[in-house]
Amino acid sequence: MPSPRGGLGDRRGGSARSAAAARVYHQERASTLIDALLQDPAADHPDVRMKRTTVEGPVHKVLLHRSAAADLVVIGAARGHDPHGLRLGRVGHTLLHQAQRPVAVVPELP
Known part of the structure; x- marks a missing residue:
């Protein structure tokens, strides 16, 4: 079968x-x-300089691990109706709190 x-x-x-x-x-x-x-x-x-690679695994864990070798981590954030600002998902939240490199949050275009 x-x-x-x-x-x-x-x-x-x-x-x-x-x-x-x-x-x-x-x-x-x-x-x-x-x-x-x-x-x-x-x-x-x-x-x-960009280094492109494909890696298999849970996104938040893979990016957190790979971010250790980066100069800057750039992530996107959705614009929403949240009165407190941009909405971050689990991956963005994890990187902002646990990455050992600077993290730039780029909002989605209007």
Whole structure:
């Protein structure tokens, strides 16, 4: 019987192979999307060093760990109807309180 990921899910490791193939596919797709998104900003600001990487794991934990090697962490925040300012999600909140580097919060465009 086919598994949800397209493998054969038998005892010979078919599901493990299909899970590995899915990880590779998603990592390659993420890399392609990130490259496309960073192409214009990189061309507009050639003096800014950027290191693009794809990492799997819980977002708040991965970014907190990776932020230790950064000069600056830039995160986005949604504009909302909160009388106290911008709304931060769990990831932004974690980085603001636990990152060991400066964190810049950039509000969403109106």
